[in-house]
C-alpha cells in the first residue's frame with residue numbers, strides 16, 4: 693500500500709521532526725514565546741496556501757467522491773485549524789496587519805511552492821501525496837506529546853488541537869484518499885513528493901527556531 697511504503701521511507705525524517713529542539717522545547721515549556729509566535733505567523737501563511745491547494749486539487753479532480761472529499765478538507769481546515777488559531781492570535785497579539793506585514797520566510801515559500809509543483813507535475817495524486825505528511829506527521833507528533841504534555845497552557849492547547857478525536861477520524865479518510873489516488877505507475881513519484889514534504893516539515897521547525905529571514909530585505 694502506498695501509505696505504508698511512504699511511511700517506511702520517511703521514518704528517519706519523521707523521527708528527526710519528533711526530536712527537533714522546537715518540539716522538545718515546546719514540550720518542556722522552554723520554547724521562547726517569541727519563537728512560537730513567529731511559528732504561528734508563518735504557519736498562518738502556510739495554512740492559507742494549504743487551503744488553496746485543496747481547492748485547486750478539487751477543481752481538477754475527475755472523481756466526484758474524491759473532489760467532494762477535497763472540498764470538505766478545505767472547509768474543515770478553515771473551520772478547524774485556521775479558526776482555532778484565532779484564539780492563539782488574540783493571546784499572542786498577532787493581528788491581520790502583523791501577518792500581512794510579515795514576509796513568508798524562504799523555507800515556508802519553498803515548502804508551499806513544492807506543493808503547487810506537486811499538483812502541476814503529478815496532478816491530483818501529487819497534491820494529495822504532498823499534503824499528506826502535514827496531516828499525518830502532526831497526528832504522530834500530537835500523539836507523542838499528549839502523553840507528556842506541556843506546562844505552558846498555550847503550548848498544551850496546541851498539542852490538544854492535534855489529538856482531538858475528529859482529527860483522528862479525518863486522518864483515516866486522508867490515508868484512504870492517498871491510497872485511492874496511488875497507482876503502480878505513479879507510486880514512485882508520489883513517494884518522492886511525500887518524502888520532500890517530510891523534509892520541508894523538518895526544516896519548518898528549524899525555520900521557526902532560527903526566526904529565518906530573507907538575507908536581503910525586500911525593497912518596498
Ligand SMILES: Cc1ncc(C[n+]2csc(CCO)c2C)c(N)n1
Nearest residue numbers: 735738742769772773826827830896
Ligand atoms: C508546517 C505545517 N505542517 C503541518 C501542519 C498541520 N496541518 C496543516 S493542514 C492540516 C489539515 C487540517 O487541519 C494539518 C493537520 C501545520 N499546521 N503546519
